[in-house]
Structure formats: structure tokens, C-alpha cells
Amino acid sequence: MKTTILIPARYASSRYPGKPLVELRQGDGSFKSLIRMTWEAAQQVRGVDAVHVATDDDRIRAACEDFGASVLMTSRDAANGTERCADTLDRLEADLIVNLQGDAPLTPPWFIEALIARMAEDTKAAVATPVLRCDRRTYDMFVEDRRAGRVGGTTAVFDARGHGLYFTKEVVPYIHPDKVPAENIPVFHHVGVYAYRPDALRAYVGWPEGVLERNEGLEQLRFIENGATVACVEVESRGRVFWELNNPEDVPRIEAVLKGE
Template structure:
């Protein structure tokens, strides 16, 4: 199964313009851009046959090519990473497409390996995405963002067969603050996707749905059109996982990198 990792990256983010080119300090005191760190995370995934940055922005293209990345140019019409991956289909040869979004440099390789394995085991699965049970620290980061009016990470709820029921920027399910159970029944949705090419081609024929527009979450378009999304539970193995959603997240990620 030929697997291509695509890293969609746009400059014109509404919450964080220029985010892919944001610089993060490393443990050794040097700095790397977010897009370079994400590219390096993709390089650590075994068994893939191609890795490409997908963008419509010449600044991102130049920066990516400067550190040795392959770049596929896509249109400025792509409204999210899934649409950008769909646009890139005609430029690649792949049986499976992994969307590693350019704001998740802390994504461990085994998260992506688990997705690839899930898709290999079930030829009928069209879309898969990882979910990670929140530990207390991650849950507190979610609730801190909401208290401060920040749009942060995404949570997921799913059925007994791990089919996605809903994804939200709110913290779901609701938990009484005075009765926080252990383990915490909140799952962090990791913004990585594995798609069959047919699923991507279907996706771009569907209009944006109401829920997708309200939440700003691209994966809801699949659910709104009756296309199941397989959730794959992953284990952080003691590492902290967080995406760069807002400028405030730079310090959080640098702390994980040991640079703070």
C-alpha cells in the first residue's frame, strides 16, 4: 500500500496568520519553524513512500524547499487541509493519503503508524483519525483555554465501535468540575487523518455543512454526509501532545521541547 504524507500549510490562518513560519526554540537553544518541525516529524514515520508540503503560499514554499522538503502547490481556494490534500491527489501516486497538519510538530510517529495499520486491516474504512485520552495536564489546558475565551484543541466522542459521533472545540462530554473522575473520559482529537483517495474525491463534492461552519472543523463534513470516521485510540507513552492553535501555545510547545 503506497502511503503519502501530505502536510497542508497556509499562511492566511484566521487565528494565527503566518503560523507555519512561526519559530520555536529547541532544547539546544536553536530555533526551527513550525513547518520544518512538522516535516521532520513526518520523516520519522516508517514505511511511507512520499512526503510533501502542500501550500498556496510562496513564502512557505521557499522556506520548505530551503530545508529540503518536496512542495506541491495548491490553490488559494482550499478552505481546509482536507480540501488541500484532495487538490494534491492529481500530483501524487498513493493508495493512502495521510494528512499531517502543519501545526502539530509534537505528533509522534506511532500515532501515524496506528492510522496506517488501521486502514490496512480494514479495507472498507475510508477515513481514520487518532484520539488520545486526556491526562490531567491536558484536560487542564483545554479548560484553561475555554475559561480565557481561546479556541484551542478539539475533543472527540465516539461509539463502542470507535466510530466518531462528534468532534468539538468545546470540551465534551461535560464533567462536573468537582467530580473529575480517573481516568478522565475526555479524548483529545489529534488532527491527523488517513484517507482513501475516493474519500477525498467525495469530500470536495460536498458543500460545507452547518456544523462544520459553526465549529470550524473539517472532519464534520464527513459525519454530516453520513460517511463514518474511524477513531483510533493512541497512547502518548508519557509524552505531552498539543498542537499550535494560538500564539499562547508557543510557550506550551517550547516547554515540551525543553526550550522554556
């Protein structure tokens, strides 16, 4: 199964303009851009035939080419990363397209490898995406963001077969503060990575934006609203802290992880 990783990146983020080019302090004190860190994370994934950045912005293109990345320019009309991936289909030779969003440089390679394996064995799944059971630190960050009025990470709810039922910016299921268990917290952090079959991407751009997608601002809900099977693949952190860069407040969180704090 020929697999390509695409890293969709746009400059005009409503919550954090210029986010892909934000410089983050590494553990050794040096700085790297968010998009470069994500590109380097993609290079660690086994079983991948090609990696490209997909963008409509010349500033991002120039920065990526400076560190040796392959870049595919896309339409400015793409409403989200999934549409941006679909825009590259006629330039790809792939049986599986992985969307590694440019704000998730802490994504471990085994998360993506698990998606590739799931799509190879589950022929009914149109899309696969990782979910990670929250540890107490991550759960507390979710709750802290909500209390502060920030929209941060996403949680996922899925059925006994691992098929997605809903994705939301809220913390679901709700747990009373006095009843949060010390272990096995039943809240799953949705990791913003997707593996699509080409036909699923072609179908996606033919569907209109749905009410759930519009209200939540979550592109994957278009698949759910149109009855496509989204396989939620539970992955293990193996001691690694995972968090996306959604807001400026996330920069020190990620830099703390890079420093080993």
C-alpha cells in the same frame, strides 16, 4: 499499500497569521520553524513512501525548499487542509494519503503508524484519525482555554466500534469540576491527523460545507454529516505531551515540552 504524507500549510490563518513560519526555541536553544518541525516529525514515520508540503503560499514554499522539503503548490481556493490534500490527488500515486497538519509538530510517529494499520484492516473506514485520552495536564489546558475564551484543541466522541459521532471545540463530555477523576478521564483529545482513501477525498470536495462544519470550524465534520465512516483510533502518549499550536499562547506550551519541562 502505498502511503503519502501531505503537510497542508497556509499563511493566512485567521487566528495566527504566518503560523507555519513561526520559529520555536528547541531544547538546545536553537530555533526551527513550525513547518520544519512538522516535516521532520513526518520523516520519523515508518511505512511511508513520500512526504510533501502542500501550500498555496510562495513564502512557505521558499522556506520549505530551503531545508530540503518537497513542495506541491495548491489552489488558493482550498478552504481547509482536507481540500488542499484533495487538490494534489492528480499528482500522487498513493493508496492512502495522510494529512499531517502543519501545526502539530509534537505528533509522535506511532500515532500515524496506527492510522495506517487501521486503514489496512478496516476496509469500511473512509477516514481514520487518532484520539488520545486526556491526562490531567491536557484536560486542565482545555478547561483553561475555554475559561479564557480561547478556541484551542478539539475533543472527540465515538461509539463502541470506534466510529466518530462528533468532534467539537468544546470539552465533551462535560464533567463537573468536583467529579474529575484522577485517572481515566473520559475526554478524548482529537489529534489533527487524518488518513484518507483517495475516493474519500474525491467525495469530500463534491460535498457542500455543512452546518456543523461551518459552526465548529472543523473540516472532519463534513465526513460525519455525509455519512462517511470516520475511524477514531485510540493511541497512547507513551509519556509524550501532545499539543497543537493553535494560538500564540500555545508557543510557550510547546517550547516547554521541547525543553522537557
